[in-house]
Amino acid sequence: MVGSRPSPPDDACVLCGGAQRARYDLGSHRLLYCSRCQLGQLSPLPTDAELAALYASPAYFSGGDAVGYADYVADAPQHARSFRARLERLLRHGPIGDLLEIGCGPGLFLAEARRLGVTRVVGVDPNPWAVEQACARGVEAHVGSVETLDPSRRFDAVVMLDVLEHVVAPLPFFAAVRARLQPDGRLLVMTPNIRSLLARLSGRRWVSLKTPEHVRYYSPRSIRALLDVTGFDVLAIHAAGQYVTVAFFLARLERLVPRSARVLRRIVDALALGGRVVFLTNGSIDVVARPVTSAVDSARTRR
Numbered sequence: 001m002v003g004s005r006p007s008p009p010d011d012a013c014v015l016c017g018g019a020q021r022a023r024y025d026l027g028s029h030r031l032l033y034c035s036r037c038q039l040g041q042l043s044p045l046p047t048d049a050e051l052a053a054l055y056a057s058p059a060y061f062s063g064g065d066a067v068g069y070a071d072y073v074a075d076a077p078q079h080a081r082s083f084r085a086r087l088e089r090l091l092r093h094g095p096i097g098d099l100l101e102i103g104c105g106p107g108l109f110l111a112e113a114r115r116l117g118v119t120r121v122v123g124v125d126p127n128p129w130a131v132e133q134a135c136a137r138g139v140e141a142h143v144g145s146v147e148t149l150d151p152s153r154r155f156d157a158v159v160m161l162d163v164l165e166h167v168v169a170p171l172p173f174f175a176a177v178r179a180r181l182q183p184d185g186r187l188l189v190m191t192p193n194i195r196s197l198l199a200r201l202s203g204r205r206w207v208s209l210k211t212p213e214h215v216r217y218y219s220p221r222s223i224r225a226l227l228d229v230t231g232f233d234v235l236a237i238h239a240a241g242q243y244v245t246v247a248f249f250l251a252r253l254e255r256l257v258p259r260s261a262r263v264l265r266r267i268v269d270a271l272a273l274g275g276r277v278v279f280l281t282n283g284s285i286d287v288v289a290r291p292v293t294s295a296v297d298s299a300r301t302r303r
């Protein structure tokens, strides 16, 4: 149910109907987990109004690490490099003329896509500041969501990076995404993996556990289940990574092992290595999928 509040704690899993059990007490919220399909869910779920207020705030892209992004723009060169690697992965499955990014933020991915030869790039994002930034980069961007975009528009590719974990109602959302894709189009999704080594080692200190903005947590199994019921075929699932500065990595490490991280920081500071850029797996997955189009598969999507 869209934006409903709250699901009973032992409510059935939205994806497979299995029983959800509490995994972590997060203070104001709990993380529920369905062991049948490996979907995690925040409880209670935030309302649409609460989420809308959070994403509309100018602080969302610079408001510290607890909510949103620590300083998205300062980290722009690393984000751009990560985006380039991700887009190259999508382009391996064929050329792309036009592309829609859901949750485009300040437009860094779209700008990279255009540099790599995608002729028409369009972004939507609920944050007006971010959309203004994206437009200033010369890309077409609109305040809103996939549901508010002109319904006649179709794209060769739809991309959503760190978006799916924010979606309260994934089934209608993916139906809307599918309606935006050309029949031979492709979908690229990056989202935290609740079964990743990082997630399991970090427990309740996992960096991707962000309350209340992250409402659902996927694994390769649960995202396959979601794509299956919404009419997509999975082409590839990879462990995702990103380029980060050593200073960024140390700030993250400090949450898990504060003492060791502080020792490391002294060494890094002494050698002036904080600005050095490294590539790390980030506990997320990259998923490439395409809409299923045969009659049999269409019947499946109507279930």
Ligand SMILES: [Zn+2]
Residues within 6 Å of the ligand: 013, 014, 015, 016, 017, 018, 034, 035, 036, 037, 038, 039
């Ligand atoms: Zn389930």
